Amino acid sequence: MDKSICPRFEKAMGLLSQRWTGMIIYQLLFGPQRFCTIESSVGVSGRVLSERLKDLETEGIVKRDVYPETPVRIEYSLTDKGLALEPLMRDIEKWSQNWLEA
């Protein structure tokens, strides 16, 4: 048979199936947030969070804004491309509620 799957689908799945990526995007649906907030709410280590946010920024899914306050505030938020993933996240919510035990 060999690889008849759409490469765009494969890329999307590759992104979303990296560990923590989905949770980070889901968390950002609640609004812009800073590094340490995402870190503690999602439960991801700083090392990996840093890596993921860079990747997501490169992919144009996440935006990084710097506010030179004291101490500096850096906020991460979803771009339109990132926000377009909301229906998908809602589907996961629905599926988990219908098919997983509490």
Add this chain to the structure above:
Amino acid sequence: MDKSICPRFEKAMGLLSQRWTGMIIYQLLFGPQRFCTIESSVGVSGRVLSERLKDLETEGIVKRDVYPETPVRIEYSLTDKGLALEPLMRDIEKWSQNWLEA
């Protein structure tokens, strides 16, 4: 803040964000398939495929049927719980077509 996310959602995301799991489920939407077909169409190694199929069977997402032909035919297919993931897969398809380059 710390972990206000629904544990069922977290479990669902944990399942789906394991490498290859999404692709395996997507491939099975085309119908029941044998081990070697999934292996070559998805591009996953036998070692990991074997592991994932066991996990998915344990979770009740995939079903394994043995047909004692020659050589033996073993078919993997989605249960109702697995089929319920189709809308999600379609959303990933849509998103990838709208937002990723060809």
Add this chain to the structure above:
DNA sequence: TATACTTACTTACATAAAGTAACTAACTAA
């Protein structure tokens, strides 16, 4: 002036997950 405090990372090192290739089991066919 020096020490401490904050956020947002990065670095070094240990452990876990995944890739690769060879191997096994059960069966049939030549």
Add this chain to the structure above:
DNA sequence: TTAGTTAGTTACTTTATGTAAGTAAGTATA
């Protein structure tokens, strides 16, 4: 008896992730 098939498993290597300590930039405090 040797070879061929599918469905795995095993041993070993490479990559990804977790953990904990360290850095940089800035302000406030003693």
